[in-house]
Amino acid sequence: MGTVTTADPMLRPARSDDYDRIAAVVDDWWGRPVLRSLPRLFLDHFHPTSLIAETGDGLAGFLVGIVSASEPDRAYIHFVGVRPESRGRGLARTMYEHFFGIARDHGRRSVGAITSPVNEASIAFHRRMGFTVAGPRADYNGPGEDMMIFSRPL
Incomplete structure (x- = not known):
């Protein structure tokens, strides 16, 4: 895991190849097996609306978000993770707020x-x-x- 820096994590759009980094840590971050709730297809198909948070120490968090194809005014947050050492610093809130902007940019009026x-x-x-x-x-x-x-509502 390395030493946690005090630098603010940088947010960027996710890429398909981020899946392996997430899969390598998600069960440890939760303290139980949860990876089956996040199949690779989510980052293969929804990476443009998903987020990665990084520090100099690597992955600090992620958000897997979707703009609904079946409900044109809705978006959905499927999975969010924050490295345990990075919790309590507002990173999840920051990722949610950033995703709300993505959803608005896609014409969505609510998030589930x-x-x-x-x-x-x-x-x-x-x-x-x-x-x-x-x-x-x-x-x-x-x-x-x-x-x-x-x-x-957004």
Whole structure:
């Protein structure tokens, strides 16, 4: 992991080849296996609306975002990660705000996201970011996979 610098992370659009860097750290960052929730196809097909945050020490965070093809006024944040040593410094907020601008540039008027009902930190973060929270919605991701649903106007 290296030493964490105090320099602000630089944001840039993601590239397909960023997937391997994310896949190498995401389970460690979460402290449990979560990589299966982020297949490679997300960065192969949605990298122009996704973000990478880097410092001199490497990957500090990422956001995988999508402008919906089926709902032309919606965008969706699929997955966000911040290196544990970089948390609490506003990086997730900065990435969200940057994605809101991307969504607006694509004519979107709202952003959605989901999380597990047990992810209290995510639920609290989304509330602080101005999202409404609904749920848990039973069986959202299949039998026994309840999810909390977030929505925020832009």
